[in-house]
Amino acid sequence: MAEYKKADEKVIEDLKGIVGEKNVITDKSKMIDYSHDEFTLSDIAHMPDAVVKPASTEQVSKVLKYADERRIPVTPRGGATGLCGGCVPCLGGIVLSVERMNRIREVDVDNQMAVVEAGVTLMDFYESIESAGLFFPPHPGDESAMIGGLVAANAGGARAVKYGVIRNYIRGLEVVLASGKIIRPGGKVMKSSAGYSLLNLFIGSEGTLGIVTSAVIQLMPPPEASRSLIIPYDDLACAIETVPLLIKRKILPMAVEFIPKEVIVRTEELLKKRWPSKMGNTYLLVILDASSEDEIDKLSEKVAEVSLEKGALDVFVADSPEKQKLVLDIRSKIYESIKEDNVETLDIAVPRAEIADHVKKVMDVQKKYGLWLPTYGHAADGNVHTHIMKVRYDKGKTVPLPEKEWKEKLEKVREELFKDCRDRGGTISGEHGIGLVKKAYLSYVVDEEEISLMKGIKKVFDPHFILNPAKIFD
Ligand SMILES: Cc1cc2nc3c(=O)[nH]c(=O)nc-3n(C[C@H](O)[C@H](O)[C@H](O)COP(=O)(O)OP(=O)(O)OC[C@H]3O[C@@H](n4cnc5c(N)ncnc54)[C@H](O)[C@@H]3O)c2cc1C
Structure with missing residues (x-):
């Protein structure tokens, strides 16, 4: 294990000199919030020595250069909605929060791309691109997640089946390396075959290779029509088996979720709202999108046909924006x-x-x-x-x-x-990352040779192991 230094009083004074006095937190009661993410077990929480909130890429660069020279651990942090302890400062040191880097630098309508700082929340991002008439397809479930955290986790969400995950939309990044050097792999281009893709290496690297300060994100025109279908079943297996059959019949929904009734009932109680169906024990929520109302009618009919063939008890259609909102509200509050x-x-x-x-x-x-x-x-x-x-x-x-x-x-x-x-040939993390809590199991699904290559890559980017140490692997 690398030898680390604490951020002592002198260090804290120097950090204040870089980001400003009020942007360094050392008060324990205020740092509690920065000691954990959404992973529930408090056993894994750990206090940093200091929380540092830079406002610019240059400040991030200065903080990293300073910490690297002194071997002080730096844990990057976005919205802290992560579910695997990824932004927990488990070895102390500095938590570098990107929350002040929250500017949308550009929404480029001609190129259908946005340039966004790492601390912009998903909610603010959707708002700004939707008001420009554009669409960002991925929809990870917690809209307080920030762009840097979404990139670092390669987040997914319900719409991945049709539109893919965050990786499919990141065209360029601005990243500060442990040394403080700033690099900008990729850009506003749809394609690139110019050497190894460093861009893709940073996506999903969980803050262990560099700190993302901004991203160039591909956007799309929004679909003309969308509709949600709620399909009750008595039998969970029949509900799940409907899905490959839909795809076999050439129907590719925007999202398909299976949801057991017991969690719907709990969410209804929490929100004091009613799910459209009381039938059955389990539901499929199928969200369709299409280029016209006509097309979506036809798609809905096909989905109903396949579902009933597989034992569905009925098919409820949320066709108005209000009904769709009700269904999505309940779905998004299950957690x-x-x-x-x-x-x-x-x-x-x-x-x-x-x-x-x-x-x-x-x-x-x-x-x-x-x-x-x-x-x-x-x-x-x-x-x-x-x-x-x-x-x-x-x-x-x-x-x-x-x-x-x-x-x-x-x-x-x-x-x-x-x-x-x-x-079954699966992976232990489809979208949340390995972080702290799953690292003991990485070797279940990634072989030793690959882990050893990953460790080699880590050493190239972060030779003193200051960036988010003890995450993914030791
Ligand atoms: C209710 C709920 C629903 C969720 N639904 C989904 C879902 O549908 N799909 C999904 O994929 N995830 C989901 N998540 C998990 C979570 O929202 C994602 O993992 C998200 O990507 C985390 O972003 P964040 O900004 O909160 O990152 P954080 O939790 O702050 O950090 C996550 C990781 O990224 C690193 N990091 C943060 N910012 C940076 C940066 N600027 N540069 C480098 N590294 C950085 C951190 O060190 C950490 O390793 C859900 C979480 C909750 C609580």
Whole structure:
């Protein structure tokens, strides 16, 4: 393990000299917020020595050069919506928060590209490009995530099945290396075959190779029409098996989610809103988009036909913007409704045809360990979100379990599911990243030779291991 220095009083004074006195936080009560992300277990939280908030790429560069010369760890941080402890300063040192770098530098309508700083939230980004009449297809679930964090995690979301993940839209980056040098791989070009793609190396590197300060993002014209279908089933397997059949019949929805009824009921209670269907035990939420109302009518009919063939009980259509909003509001608050009892959110991705069997395995593990494992997810791209809860579920009610019991079971559940994912040719992280909490399992799905190459790359970019140390691998 590399030897690190603390950010002592002298260091803190110097950092204030770079970013301004009020942009360095050392007050413990204010730093608590910067000691964790959305991963629930407080065991992994860790206090930094200082939180530093630069306002420009030049300031980021000066902070990194300074920290690198003194071997002080630097953990980059965006919206802290991550679910794997990625922005937790687990070895202390500096948390570098990009929250003040929140300018949309340009929305270039002619090239359909935006140039955006790392601290712009997804919510502000959508607002600004939509007001320019443009569309950014990926939709990761928490809109307070920031551009730098989305790039660093290679975030996905429900629309990946049709439109791909963040990586598919990043055309250029501005990155500050550990040494303080600034590089700008890519640009406003749709294609590039000029040497190794450093651009792609930074996407998904979880802040371990460089700090993203801005991104050039590809946009699209918005679809003319969209519609959500809510399809109830009695049997989860039938719901999931509908998805490959839809694709076989040449229907590619914008998003397909499978959602068990029990989490819908909890979310209805939280929001005091009603889901359009009370039928069945499980739902498929199919979101379609098309270039005309006519086309979307035809697509909806085809989806209904395939679903009913696979045992759907009915098909409910959310065709007005109000109905669509209601459905999406409920879907987007599911996490909120189970958060209190949630310990960990997995983001296993398996080949699409393996989803039904993987979810069956989750149900077997739930029974074996007596922990509630509500599971829903992006059915059409194989990405399954299983929540490991500290309660069991009995006849519509949750029953709390003693801490000792759920903690013992947590490891076992995680391990069984990761092994199942590996055996099906899947990956332990489809979109959240490895961070701190999954690094012990990286070798389940990435072989030693590849991990050794990754470590070699890390050493080239960050020879003193100051950038987000102890993440992805030790
Ligand atoms: C309710 C909810 C729903 C979610 N839904 C989805 C979903 O559908 N799809 C999905 O993919 N994810 C989802 N997530 C996870 C999370 O939103 C994503 O991982 C997102 O990319 C994190 O962005 P952030 O700005 O919050 O990053 P943070 O949590 O702050 O950091 C994430 C990682 O990026 C690094 N980092 C942050 N900023 C920078 C930077 N400027 N330069 C270099 N590295 C940086 C950090 O060090 C860390 O390793 C969800 C989370 C929640 C809470």
